[in-house]
Amino acid sequence: MKTLFQYLGKYRFYALxxxxxxxxxxxxxxxxxxxxxxIVDTGIASHxxxxxxxxxxxxxxxxxxxxIGGSGSAILASQASxxxxxxxxxxxxxxxxxxxxxxxxxxxxxxxxxxxxxxxxQMEDAAMMVLRMMxxxxxxxxGSLTMSIIIGRKLAGLFVFLIPLLVLLMAVLxxxxxxxxxxxxxxxxxxxTRLRENLAGKRLVKAFVKEDFETRKFRKANEExxxxxxxxNRTIMTMSPAMQLLLNGGIIAALWFGAKLIDTGALxxxxxxxxxxxxxxxxxxxxxxxxxxxxxxxxxxxxxRIQEVFxxxxxxxxxxxxxxxxxxxxxxxxxxxxxxxxxxSDPVLRNLSFTVEPGETIAFIGATGSGKSSLMKLIPRFYxxxxxxxxxxxxxxxxxxxxxxxxxxxxxxxxxxxxxxxVRENILYHYHQTEQSGxxxxxxxxxxxxxxxxxVEELPQGYNTNVNQRGVNLSGGQxxxxxxxxxxxxxxxxxxxxxxxxxxxxxxxxxxxTALKEKAADTTVLIIAQRITSIMDADRIIVxxxxxxxxxxxxxxxxxxxxLYREIYKSQIDGEAVS
Numbered sequence: 001m002k003t004l005f006q007y008l009g010k011y012r013f014y015a016l017x018x019x020x021x022x023x024x025x026x027x028x029x030x031x032x033x034x035x036x037x038x039i040v041d042t043g044i045a046s047h048x049x050x051x052x053x054x055x056x057x058x059x060x061x062x063x064x065x066x067x068i069g070g071s072g073s074a075i076l077a078s079q080a081s082x083x084x085x086x087x088x089x090x091x092x093x094x095x096x097x098x099x100x101x102x103x104x105x106x107x108x109x110x111x112x113x114x115x116x117x118x119x120x121x122q123m124e125d126a127a128m129m130v131l132r133m134m135x136x137x138x139x140x141x142x143g144s145l146t147m148s149i150i151i152g153r154k155l156a157g158l159f160v161f162l163i164p165l166l167v168l169l170m171a172v173l174x175x176x177x178x179x180x181x182x183x184x185x186x187x188x189x190x191x192x193t194r195l196r197e198n199l200a201g202k203r204l205v206k207a208f209v210k211e212d213f214e215t216r217k218f219r220k221a222n223e224e225x226x227x228x229x230x231x232x233n234r235t236i237m238t239m240s241p242a243m244q245l246l247l248n249g250g251i252i253a254a255l256w257f258g259a260k261l262i263d264t265g266a267l268x269x270x271x272x273x274x275x276x277x278x279x280x281x282x283x284x285x286x287x288x289x290x291x292x293x294x295x296x297x298x299x300x301x302x303x304x305r306i307q308e309v310f311x312x313x314x315x316x317x318x319x320x321x322x323x324x325x326x327x328x329x330x331x332x333x334x335x336x337x338x339x340x341x342x343x344x345s346d347p348v349l350r351n352l353s354f355t356v357e358p359g360e361t362i363a364f365i366g367a368t369g370s371g372k373s374s375l376m377k378l379i380p381r382f383y384x385x386x387x388x389x390x391x392x393x394x395x396x397x398x399x400x401x402x403x404x405x406x407x408x409x410x411x412x413x414x415x416x417x418x419x420x421x422x423v424r425e426n427i428l429y430h431y432h433q434t435e436q437s438g439x440x441x442x443x444x445x446x447x448x449x450x451x452x453x454x455x456v457e458e459l460p461q462g463y464n465t466n467v468n469q470r471g472v473n474l475s476g477g478q479x480x481x482x483x484x485x486x487x488x489x490x491x492x493x494x495x496x497x498x499x500x501x502x503x504x505x506x507x508x509x510x511x512x513x514t515a516l517k518e519k520a521a522d523t524t525v526l527i528i529a530q531r532i533t534s535i536m537d538a539d540r541i542i543v544x545x546x547x548x549x550x551x552x553x554x555x556x557x558x559x560x561x562x563x564l565y566r567e568i569y570k571s572q573i574d575g576e577a578v579s
Contacts, residue, residue, distance in 0.1 A: 003303050003310075004126055007084040014080035018073045019135040025069030026139040028062040030147055033277035035059050037151060040270030077131035085124035088306065092116050095309055100316040101382045102341075107312065111189045113196070115309055118188060119302035126299030133292045140285035148278035151271045154261055155254055162250050162283065169242055170290045173235065177294050180232040182301040187225040194221045243290070247283040251276055315384055322401045325393045328408045329358040330493035330524030332379065337388035339378060347386065348374045349547040358493070361517075361525040363535030365568060366544035372528045373414055375544070376496050379526070380409045392494070410487035412500035414528075416479045423456050424463040426482055430490040442489055449515040450485035451508050452478065476503035484512065488520065495520070497527045501534060509534060532572050541565070 008015045035055055043052035096104075096112055149156045198205060198214050205214050254276050261267035337352040348371045356362045364372045377383055378390060381397050390397050397405055418426050427443050428436045436443075443463065447453040455478060459465040467474065467482075474482070480503050487495055501509040513534075516525060529535050536555045543551040543558065543565045551562030558565040 003088075003307060004084065004123060004130065004299070007087055008080060008127060008130075010087065011080040011083050014076045014083075015131060018076035018080065018131040021069045021073035021076060022132055022135045023069075023139060025066045025073060026136055026143060028066035028069065029140075029281070030143040030278075031062050032059055032066075033274040033281075034147060034151065035062065036277070037268075037270035037274035040273060041268040042270075045268075045270075073132055077128050080131055081124050081127035084127045085120055088120045088123055089116055092120065092306065092309055095312070098314055099312055100314045101377065102315050102384075103312050105341075107309065111193070112309070114185070114189050114192050115302075115305050119185065119305050122299045122302035123306065126296055126303075129292055129295055133288060137285050137289045137292060140281055141289070144278045144282035144285065148275050148282065151278065152254075152258070152267060152275035154266060155257055155275055158250055158253055158257075158279070159282075162246060163286075165246060166243070166283070166286045166290075169246075170286070170293065173238070173290060174293050174297060176235050177232060177297055180228060180235065181298040182304075184225070184228045184232055184298075185301055185305060187221070187228050191218075191221045191225050194218050243283065243287045247280065247287075250279055250283060254279055316381055316402060318402060319399050322399060322404070324395050324400045324404060328393050328493045330356075330408070330522075331358050331391075331393050332356040332494065332524065332526075333389070333391040333394075335389040335391070337378070337385050337390060339374060339383065339385045341374075341383070347547060349378075352388070352547070352549060354542060354549065354552065356524055356526065358524055359522050360540070361527065361538045363527040363529065363538035363541045364544060365529065365532065365535060365541060365565070366550070367564075370544040371547040372544055373498055374547075376411075376498050376526065376528060379494070379496065380406050380411065408492055409494045409496060410490040410492040411496045412480070412483045412487045412498060414498040414500075416476070416483045416503075418467050418474070418479055418482060420467065422461075422464050422466055423459075423482060426467055427463070427485045427489055429486050439489075442491075443485075445519075446485040446489040447482075449488050449512070449519055450481045451504075451511045451515070452481035452485055455481075477505070477508070480504060481508075481512070492523070494524045495526070497525065497529075499528050499530060502530060506531075506533060513537065532569050 035058055039052055039055045039059075042048070043055060093116060096107075096116075099107070145159065148159075194214075194217060198218065205211060254272070258267055258272040258275065262269060262272060333355045334352050337349055338347050339349040340347040348369075352375070354362075364375065366372055374383075378385055379392075379397070381390075381400075381402060384398075392400070392405065392408065419429070424436065424443060425433075427446055428439055431439060444453060447456055447463075456463055456465070480500055484497070484500055487497075501512060504512070509531075516523075527535055527538060535541055539554075540552060541555060541558055542549055543562055545564055550564050551558050553561065559569060
């Protein structure tokens, strides 16, 4: 629980004030049975009505002060625990955003969502419990034990039998529940992953008529989670009846032996009533302690899962002494670059070397798995290369500050991603909200170059039209063109188009290429495309085969010199001619 106490330090005032208020409540609650004993043994026994009334008013005052203390403690503890939860979520989100693609490949998205929500909620509950129950329980236990011995010393021997039994019961329970709670969180991860996959791929599921299959998978994950939850709850639920059995057994024993002591005059009735109340408070405090330990066990499991995220070390590290050119022109060099996604696995790129001059348009083509998309992920340093160098304007990208490097590169990824918000916010995503109001010309110019302006301007609210989550209210081609407009508006010296026009028709694609050549002539453009017609007019085309360069040249040169390129060309162009 080290994480919890670290975060509570920021809320020191609330964290210290809440236990003090709880101390006030406990003290007042401990005074009530003793005062009631006075009423019975002194006031009622002597028929002193004024003393009874006086002590009754005192009990009411004690109760009122206890109420103020308890309420104050709850409010202060709530302030601290809510703050801890908010800070944990913020720090976890910041940590996740700082992780590299390699880290994210290991930590699944669904898993991370559970850690940022459910696990943080467990820590928030634990903070509340630490500030209230961890003060209340020991104080109640010690106070009740002390007061019961003072009032009924001859009955105190009952504790010798009751307390060890309760401690043994709690130890067995804690040992069984902790692994169950850890397992429960793992099953929740699986369920959340199933849910996320099916919500994201609902259209695909329906298209393949696999609703029953996915329902069975979800039901299995749900039943496994329910099974673990039931097992954990069943274990916990055995505690309450067992505690009640011990509590009632202790009260019966106290009444039995207390009645004999009253007969001999060694104990008064009021003292016996007070002793039973203290016994109840003592055993109840142990019951609360057991529930607290169970909750803290669950929080401990969540804490370990949260620490796994915090402990993840991004493999993309900032250089100790960043160095980069004052002006960026967009020259890219690959020098004997070798890259593999995992240590020990086969490289996806091998000894790759080429140079892209500023303003040049270079296209990459090759069979599926030839390393085209992997190559594009290396330029913004989403992954570290195994050997070799990648230079931007003569400077190794590992010597750039990561943010500075990525500001020089605009990307349209293979999988189009749009965010909830307006079309304007998506196109001008690179800029802060305060900057966007003065960028009307840039936004519209980028939209025209991406051949999406006419469509957007015909929408009821134009550029202020909302894009639904993941852009589900737009076609694939419309989403791709908005993503291209977003990249263009960034005005970066390097632009990467990873199969960025696969969902648009050839006529629209040609208009986008023409606009890029005319209005972004100074931009270095790297293109990956499946259609050979998309790259025929590139300055150079690099053919990749099994992570190595098979050929490099213009379209005409490659048709003459490269058999793989010629094969791709014939399969596509001849296919189109036949169709």
